[in-house]
Amino acid sequence: MKTFKTKEERSNFLLESNDNLDNIGKLKNSITSETKQSHCNDFVKIYLVKKNNKIQDIKFETNSCIITNVSTDLFLSIIKGKTISEGSKLLSLYKNYIENNVYNEELKNINVFENLIKNNRRISCLLVVYEVVNKLIN
Numbered sequence: 001m002k003t004f005k006t007k008e009e010r011s012n013f014l015l016e017s018n019d020n021l022d023n024i025g026k027l028k029n030s031i032t033s034e035t036k037q038s039h040c041n042d043f044v045k046i047y048l049v050k051k052n053n054k055i056q057d058i059k060f061e062t063n064s065c066i067i068t069n070v071s072t073d074l075f076l077s078i079i080k081g082k083t084i085s086e087g088s089k090l091l092s093l094y095k096n097y098i099e100n101n102v103y104n105e106e107l108k109n110i111n112v113f114e115n116l117i118k119n120n121r122r123i124s125c126l127l128v129v130y131e132v133v134n135k136l137i138n
Contacts, residue, residue: 002109013112018066023076025059033135035128042068042125046076046132055079055087055137067116067125074109075129087137091130098126 004010027047034045042064049057058076062069075094079087093104098117103110116122 001105001111004112004114007115010112010115013109014066014070017070017073017112021069021073023059023073023080024061026061027057027059030057031136033132035132037124037128039124040065042128044068044072044128044132046072046129046136048133048136050084053084055082055084064128065125067113067122068128071110071113071126072129072132074112075133078106078108078110079133084137087133091133091137095127095130098123098130 002013004013025047027049030047030049032045032047034043036043043062044064045061047059048055058080060072060076062072064072075090079090082090090106093107094110096102097104097107097110098113101114101117103114113126116126
């Protein structure tokens, strides 16, 4: 877990992460789910390959804000390689962090959004990944 001491450190991490998204792309032989936010038009489609009750691979396509892009990418990196049960648990931890500011170290660098979870206008950006992954694994 990275510690972000200043607003500038958080901003730099978000900008660098958005420029280097690890999980962008499509996957063949995958199940998919997508959402489009009505208030801002953020769009995310997630591709999931499950094998032996495990999240073998997961990627996404996006036309969204930096907050949605980075939160989706970071969360997908956390659940990739986990069992469906572990992914579901992490999904619950993520939602609890966004809605109740209860951070768990299993969420790794998701703490970069600490200041944003206090901003009601950005909560929906942060919950896009929850909404789409929840449809795929629960």
